[in-house]
Amino acid sequence: MPDRCLRWTQSSVRHDTFLDNYSPFQTTKELELDSCTILNYNLSAIPNHYMKKLIPVLKLVEWEAVLWLIGLVYLLFINPYQPQHYTLCPFKNMGITFCPGCGLGRSISLFYHGDLLHSLKAHPLGILAFFLILARMTKLFIKMYFNFHKTKEVTYG
Amino acid sequence: MANVLELLPEIMGDEQFYIGGLFKNMDDKQAQQFANIYRTRRKDPQTILLVTLVGFLGIAGIQRFLTDQIGLGILYLLTGGICMIGTIIDLVNYKKIAFEYNQNQANQLSMMVKNM
Numbered sequence: 001m002p003d004r005c006l007r008w009t010q011s012s013v014r015h016d017t018f019l020d021n022y023s024p025f026q027t028t029k030e031l032e033l034d035s036c037t038i039l040n041y042n043l044s045a046i047p048n049h050y051m052k053k054l055i056p057v058l059k060l061v062e063w064e065a066v067l068w069l070i071g072l073v074y075l076l077f078i079n080p081y082q083p084q085h086y087t088l089c090p091f092k093n094m095g096i097t098f099c100p101g102c103g104l105g106r107s108i109s110l111f112y113h114g115d116l117l118h119s120l121k122a123h124p125l126g127i128l129a130f131f132l133i134l135a136r137m138t139k140l141f142i143k144m145y146f147n148f149h150k151t152k153e154v155t156y157g
Numbered sequence: 158m159a160n161v162l163e164l165l166p167e168i169m170g171d172e173q174f175y176i177g178g179l180f181k182n183m184d185d186k187q188a189q190q191f192a193n194i195y196r197t198r199r200k201d202p203q204t205i206l207l208v209t210l211v212g213f214l215g216i217a218g219i220q221r222f223l224t225d226q227i228g229l230g231i232l233y234l235l236t237g238g239i240c241m242i243g244t245i246i247d248l249v250n251y252k253k254i255a256f257e258y259n260q261n262q263a264n265q266l267s268m269m270v271k272n273m
Contacts, residue, residue: 088242090240090241100235100236100237123236136228
Protein backbone atom coordinates (compact mmCIF):
# COMPACT_ATOMS: atom_id res chain seq x y z
CA MET A 1 0.00 0.00 0.00
CA PRO A 2 1.50 3.41 -0.94
CA ASP A 3 2.04 6.09 1.69
CA ARG A 4 -0.80 8.21 0.47
CA CYS A 5 -3.32 5.43 0.88
CA LEU A 6 -2.05 4.67 4.36
CA ARG A 7 -2.66 8.28 5.31
CA TRP A 8 -6.14 8.13 3.86
CA THR A 9 -7.07 5.06 5.83
CA GLN A 10 -5.68 6.61 8.98
CA SER A 11 -7.73 9.73 8.43
CA SER A 12 -10.81 7.62 7.83
CA VAL A 13 -10.24 5.80 11.09
CA ARG A 14 -9.86 9.12 12.89
CA HIS A 15 -12.89 10.33 11.06
CA ASP A 16 -14.92 7.68 12.85
CA THR A 17 -14.33 9.40 16.17
CA PHE A 18 -15.56 12.66 14.74
CA LEU A 19 -18.80 11.21 13.42
CA ASP A 20 -20.83 12.94 16.10
CA ASN A 21 -20.24 16.20 14.23
CA TYR A 22 -22.48 16.82 11.30
CA SER A 23 -20.77 16.65 7.94
CA PRO A 24 -21.81 15.89 4.36
CA PHE A 25 -18.56 13.92 4.14
CA GLN A 26 -19.93 11.33 6.51
CA THR A 27 -19.90 8.63 3.86
CA THR A 28 -16.28 9.36 2.87
CA LYS A 29 -14.96 6.40 4.81
CA GLU A 30 -16.02 4.01 2.07
CA LEU A 31 -15.19 6.51 -0.64
CA GLU A 32 -11.61 6.89 0.56
CA LEU A 33 -11.04 3.19 0.82
CA ASP A 34 -12.52 2.85 -2.65
CA SER A 35 -10.24 5.52 -4.03
CA CYS A 36 -7.18 3.64 -2.73
CA THR A 37 -8.04 0.53 -4.63
CA ILE A 38 -9.03 2.64 -7.61
CA LEU A 39 -5.67 4.43 -7.68
CA ASN A 40 -3.80 1.17 -7.44
CA TYR A 41 -5.69 -0.99 -9.85
CA ASN A 42 -8.11 0.93 -12.04
CA LEU A 43 -6.98 4.31 -13.34
CA SER A 44 -9.97 4.74 -15.65
CA ALA A 45 -12.33 5.18 -12.69
CA ILE A 46 -10.64 8.36 -11.40
CA PRO A 47 -13.04 10.91 -12.94
CA ASN A 48 -15.88 9.16 -11.19
CA HIS A 49 -13.96 9.37 -7.93
CA TYR A 50 -13.46 13.11 -8.40
CA MET A 51 -17.16 13.54 -9.06
CA LYS A 52 -17.90 11.74 -5.82
CA LYS A 53 -15.57 14.14 -4.01
CA LEU A 54 -16.95 17.16 -5.83
CA ILE A 55 -20.65 16.66 -5.16
CA PRO A 56 -20.49 17.11 -1.36
CA VAL A 57 -18.44 20.28 -1.90
CA LEU A 58 -21.00 21.63 -4.38
CA LYS A 59 -23.70 20.90 -1.82
CA LEU A 60 -21.95 23.18 0.66
CA VAL A 61 -22.07 26.17 -1.70
CA GLU A 62 -24.92 28.58 -0.96
CA TRP A 63 -26.28 29.10 -4.46
CA GLU A 64 -28.77 31.68 -3.27
CA ALA A 65 -25.92 33.93 -2.13
CA VAL A 66 -24.07 33.36 -5.41
CA LEU A 67 -27.16 34.44 -7.36
CA TRP A 68 -27.59 37.60 -5.28
CA LEU A 69 -23.91 38.39 -5.85
CA ILE A 70 -24.25 37.91 -9.61
CA GLY A 71 -27.30 40.19 -9.62
CA LEU A 72 -25.64 42.98 -7.63
CA VAL A 73 -22.44 42.81 -9.70
CA TYR A 74 -24.46 42.82 -12.95
CA LEU A 75 -26.16 46.04 -11.82
CA LEU A 76 -22.73 47.66 -11.49
CA PHE A 77 -22.23 47.42 -15.25
CA ILE A 78 -25.60 48.54 -16.66
CA ASN A 79 -26.39 52.08 -17.69
CA PRO A 80 -29.45 53.22 -15.68
CA TYR A 81 -30.07 56.27 -17.90
CA GLN A 82 -30.84 54.13 -20.95
CA PRO A 83 -34.56 54.46 -21.80
CA GLN A 84 -35.17 50.80 -22.71
CA HIS A 85 -33.28 47.67 -21.72
CA TYR A 86 -33.56 43.92 -21.85
CA THR A 87 -36.02 42.73 -19.20
CA LEU A 88 -36.53 39.38 -17.47
CA CYS A 89 -39.86 40.45 -16.01
CA PRO A 90 -42.63 38.06 -17.08
CA PHE A 91 -45.35 40.71 -16.66
CA LYS A 92 -43.62 43.14 -18.99
CA ASN A 93 -42.87 40.42 -21.51
CA MET A 94 -46.56 39.47 -21.52
CA GLY A 95 -47.52 43.08 -22.20
CA ILE A 96 -48.94 43.94 -18.78
CA THR A 97 -47.69 47.40 -17.85
CA PHE A 98 -48.32 47.19 -14.11
CA CYS A 99 -45.56 45.41 -12.23
CA PRO A 100 -44.67 46.12 -8.59
CA GLY A 101 -41.05 44.99 -8.97
CA CYS A 102 -40.01 46.78 -12.13
CA GLY A 103 -37.54 49.61 -11.67
CA LEU A 104 -35.79 47.86 -8.80
CA GLY A 105 -32.63 47.14 -10.78
CA ARG A 106 -32.56 50.63 -12.22
CA SER A 107 -33.06 52.02 -8.73
CA ILE A 108 -30.11 50.07 -7.29
CA SER A 109 -27.96 51.03 -10.27
CA LEU A 110 -28.81 54.71 -9.76
CA PHE A 111 -27.94 54.28 -6.09
CA TYR A 112 -24.49 53.00 -7.14
CA HIS A 113 -24.10 56.17 -9.19
CA GLY A 114 -25.01 58.28 -6.15
CA ASP A 115 -28.20 59.61 -7.74
CA LEU A 116 -30.45 59.10 -4.69
CA LEU A 117 -33.38 61.24 -5.88
CA HIS A 118 -33.81 59.42 -9.18
CA SER A 119 -33.19 56.14 -7.40
CA LEU A 120 -36.18 56.74 -5.12
CA LYS A 121 -38.22 57.79 -8.14
CA ALA A 122 -37.38 54.62 -10.10
CA HIS A 123 -38.45 52.42 -7.18
CA PRO A 124 -38.96 53.63 -3.59
CA LEU A 125 -37.72 50.33 -2.14
CA GLY A 126 -34.53 50.13 -4.21
CA ILE A 127 -32.07 51.31 -1.57
CA LEU A 128 -33.71 49.22 1.16
CA ALA A 129 -33.63 46.21 -1.17
CA PHE A 130 -29.92 46.70 -1.78
CA PHE A 131 -29.09 46.66 1.93
CA LEU A 132 -31.42 43.75 2.67
CA ILE A 133 -29.90 41.66 -0.10
CA LEU A 134 -26.39 42.64 1.01
CA ALA A 135 -27.14 41.59 4.59
CA ARG A 136 -28.63 38.27 3.54
CA MET A 137 -25.72 37.59 1.17
CA THR A 138 -23.10 38.34 3.83
CA LYS A 139 -24.86 36.10 6.31
CA LEU A 140 -24.97 33.22 3.86
CA PHE A 141 -21.32 33.62 2.85
CA ILE A 142 -20.21 33.69 6.49
CA LYS A 143 -22.23 30.54 7.14
CA MET A 144 -20.70 28.89 4.08
CA TYR A 145 -17.18 29.81 5.22
CA PHE A 146 -17.74 28.21 8.62
CA ASN A 147 -19.27 25.12 7.03
CA PHE A 148 -16.20 24.64 4.82
CA HIS A 149 -13.96 25.12 7.84
CA LYS A 150 -15.85 22.61 9.89
CA THR A 151 -15.78 19.90 7.26
CA LYS A 152 -12.05 20.39 6.80
CA GLU A 153 -11.56 19.86 10.52
CA VAL A 154 -13.82 16.86 10.52
CA THR A 155 -12.31 15.10 7.54
CA TYR A 156 -8.64 15.74 8.17
CA GLY A 157 -8.58 15.87 11.97
CA MET B 158 -28.44 6.02 22.55
CA ALA B 159 -31.53 7.47 20.89
CA ASN B 160 -32.26 6.68 17.27
CA VAL B 161 -33.41 9.44 14.91
CA LEU B 162 -35.45 7.07 12.77
CA GLU B 163 -37.49 5.97 15.76
CA LEU B 164 -38.08 9.36 17.34
CA LEU B 165 -38.44 11.56 14.26
CA PRO B 166 -39.31 9.32 11.31
CA GLU B 167 -40.58 12.22 9.18
CA ILE B 168 -37.28 14.03 8.74
CA MET B 169 -34.91 13.18 5.89
CA GLY B 170 -31.58 13.94 4.30
CA ASP B 171 -29.27 16.60 5.74
CA GLU B 172 -31.66 17.32 8.57
CA GLN B 173 -31.59 13.69 9.65
CA PHE B 174 -27.78 13.67 9.79
CA TYR B 175 -27.78 16.90 11.72
CA ILE B 176 -30.32 15.80 14.33
CA GLY B 177 -28.52 12.46 14.58
CA GLY B 178 -25.35 14.38 15.46
CA LEU B 179 -27.21 16.30 18.18
CA PHE B 180 -28.66 13.09 19.60
CA LYS B 181 -25.17 11.69 20.22
CA ASN B 182 -24.72 14.20 23.05
CA MET B 183 -28.08 13.48 24.70
CA ASP B 184 -29.44 10.65 26.80
CA ASP B 185 -32.68 8.87 25.93
CA LYS B 186 -34.98 11.05 28.02
CA GLN B 187 -33.50 14.28 26.68
CA ALA B 188 -33.75 12.98 23.12
CA GLN B 189 -37.41 12.09 23.61
CA GLN B 190 -38.13 15.54 24.99
CA PHE B 191 -36.18 17.14 22.15
CA ALA B 192 -38.11 15.16 19.54
CA ASN B 193 -41.48 16.14 21.00
CA ILE B 194 -40.71 19.87 20.99
CA TYR B 195 -38.79 19.83 17.72
CA ARG B 196 -41.68 18.21 15.88
CA THR B 197 -43.94 21.15 16.70
CA ARG B 198 -41.32 23.79 15.91
CA ARG B 199 -39.79 22.64 12.66
CA LYS B 200 -41.04 23.76 9.27
CA ASP B 201 -41.74 21.09 6.70
CA PRO B 202 -39.90 21.72 3.40
CA GLN B 203 -43.12 20.83 1.60
CA THR B 204 -44.96 23.67 3.35
CA ILE B 205 -42.24 26.06 2.22
CA LEU B 206 -42.57 24.77 -1.35
CA LEU B 207 -46.36 25.17 -1.47
CA VAL B 208 -46.23 28.61 0.11
CA THR B 209 -43.56 29.65 -2.41
CA LEU B 210 -45.85 28.56 -5.24
CA VAL B 211 -48.51 30.93 -3.87
CA GLY B 212 -46.08 33.67 -4.93
CA PHE B 213 -47.12 33.14 -8.55
CA LEU B 214 -50.69 34.14 -7.61
CA GLY B 215 -49.54 37.56 -6.42
CA ILE B 216 -48.73 37.20 -2.72
CA ALA B 217 -45.01 36.46 -2.72
CA GLY B 218 -42.59 36.08 0.15
CA ILE B 219 -44.65 34.10 2.68
CA GLN B 220 -41.82 31.56 2.82
CA ARG B 221 -39.47 34.28 4.03
CA PHE B 222 -41.88 35.34 6.78
CA LEU B 223 -42.29 31.71 7.87
CA THR B 224 -38.54 31.26 8.20
CA ASP B 225 -37.97 34.45 10.23
CA GLN B 226 -36.54 36.61 7.44
CA ILE B 227 -38.97 39.48 7.88
CA GLY B 228 -36.97 42.07 5.92
CA LEU B 229 -36.75 40.00 2.76
CA GLY B 230 -40.37 38.95 3.29
CA ILE B 231 -41.57 42.54 3.13
CA LEU B 232 -39.38 43.17 0.09
CA TYR B 233 -40.80 40.13 -1.73
CA LEU B 234 -44.37 41.07 -0.79
CA LEU B 235 -44.10 44.62 -2.08
CA THR B 236 -42.21 43.83 -5.28
CA GLY B 237 -44.08 40.72 -6.39
CA GLY B 238 -41.17 38.48 -5.43
CA ILE B 239 -38.66 40.80 -7.18
CA CYS B 240 -40.48 40.41 -10.50
CA MET B 241 -40.94 36.66 -9.78
CA ILE B 242 -37.18 36.08 -10.05
CA GLY B 243 -36.86 35.79 -6.28
CA THR B 244 -39.80 33.41 -6.17
CA ILE B 245 -38.17 31.16 -8.76
CA ILE B 246 -34.89 31.20 -6.79
CA ASP B 247 -36.77 30.15 -3.66
CA LEU B 248 -38.57 27.45 -5.59
CA VAL B 249 -35.22 25.88 -6.46
CA ASN B 250 -33.84 26.55 -3.01
CA TYR B 251 -36.78 25.62 -0.76
CA LYS B 252 -35.06 22.71 0.97
CA LYS B 253 -32.13 24.83 2.01
CA ILE B 254 -34.39 27.59 3.33
CA ALA B 255 -36.31 25.10 5.46
CA PHE B 256 -33.12 23.37 6.63
CA GLU B 257 -31.52 26.66 7.65
CA TYR B 258 -34.52 27.53 9.83
CA ASN B 259 -34.75 24.03 11.29
CA GLN B 260 -31.04 24.02 12.08
CA ASN B 261 -31.37 27.23 14.10
CA GLN B 262 -34.38 25.87 15.97
CA ALA B 263 -32.62 22.57 16.68
CA ASN B 264 -29.54 24.34 18.02
CA GLN B 265 -31.59 26.49 20.38
CA LEU B 266 -33.67 23.53 21.46
CA SER B 267 -30.73 21.24 22.18
CA MET B 268 -29.24 23.92 24.45
CA MET B 269 -32.57 24.23 26.26
CA VAL B 270 -33.03 20.50 26.68
CA LYS B 271 -29.52 19.99 28.04
CA ASN B 272 -30.00 22.74 30.63
CA MET B 273 -33.33 21.38 31.83
